[in-house]
Amino acid sequence: xxxxxxxxxxxxxxxxxxxxxxxxxxxxxxxxxxxxxxxxxxxxxxxxxxxxxxxxxxxxxxxxxxxxxxxxxxxxxxxxxxxxxxxxxxxxxxxxxxxxxxxxxxxxxxxxxxxxxxxxxxxxxxxxxxxxxxxxxxxxxxxxxxxxxxxxxxxxxxxxxxxxxxxxxxxx
Numbered sequence: 001x002x003x004x005x006x007x008x009x010x011x012x013x014x015x016x017x018x019x020x021x022x023x024x025x026x027x028x029x030x031x032x033x034x035x036x037x038x039x040x041x042x043x044x045x046x047x048x049x050x051x052x053x054x055x056x057x058x059x060x061x062x063x064x065x066x067x068x069x070x071x072x073x074x075x076x077x078x079x080x081x082x083x084x085x086x087x088x089x090x091x092x093x094x095x096x097x098x099x100x101x102x103x104x105x106x107x108x109x110x111x112x113x114x115x116x117x118x119x120x121x122x123x124x125x126x127x128x129x130x131x132x133x134x135x136x137x138x139x140x141x142x143x144x145x146x147x148x149x150x151x152x153x154x155x156x157x158x159x160x161x162x163x164x165x166x167x168x169x170x171x172x
Contacts, residue, residue: 032159035159036156036159039152039155039156042152043149043152043153046145046148046149046152047149049141049145050142050145050146050149053138053141053142053145054138054142056134056138057135057138057139057142060131060134060135060138061135063127063131064128064131064132064135067124067127067128067131068128070124071121071124071125071128074117074120074121074124075121077113077117078114078117078118078121081110081113081114081117082114084110085107085110085111085114088106088107088110
C-alpha cells in the first residue's frame with residue numbers, strides 16, 4: 001500500500017510540476033503576444049505616417065510637373081520674342097530714318113516683354129526650389145520611418161526565433 005501512495009505522490013508531483021511549467025510557458029507566450037501586438041500597432045502607425053508623407057511627396061512632384069510646364073511655355077514665349085526681335089532688328093536696318101523711330105518703339109516693347117518673361121521664370125524657379133526642398137524633407141522623413149520599421153521587424157523576427165527555438169519539455 002505504501003508503494004501505491006508513493007507512486008500516487010510522485011504522479012501528483014509530476015502533474016504539479018508540468019502544470020507549473022505550462023502556466024509559466026503560457027504566461028511567457030501571453031507576454032510575447034502582447035509585445036507582438038504593440039509592435040504591430042506601432043508598425044501600423046509608422047506605415048500610416050509613411051503613407052501621408054508619400055502622398056505629400058506625390059503632390060509636390062505633381063506641382064513640380066505643373067511648374068515645369070509653365071517654364072516650358074515661358075521659354076517658348078521668349079524664343080518667339082527673340083525671333084521677333086531679330087526680325088525687327090533686320091527690318092530696322094532696311095528702313096529709312098523716319099521708320100527707325102517706329103522700330104525702336106517696337107524693340108523697346110519686345111525688350112519689356114522679355115523682362116516680364118524673365119521675372120516670371122525667376123518666380124517659377126524659386127517655387128521649384130521650394131518644392132524640391134519640401135520633397136527632400138518628405139523623403140528624409142520617409143527614410144526615418146522605414147528605418148524604424150526595419151528595427152521593429154528585426155525585433156519581431158528575434159521574438160519569433162526565440163520562441164521557435166525553445167524546446168517543449170514534457171515529463172512523464
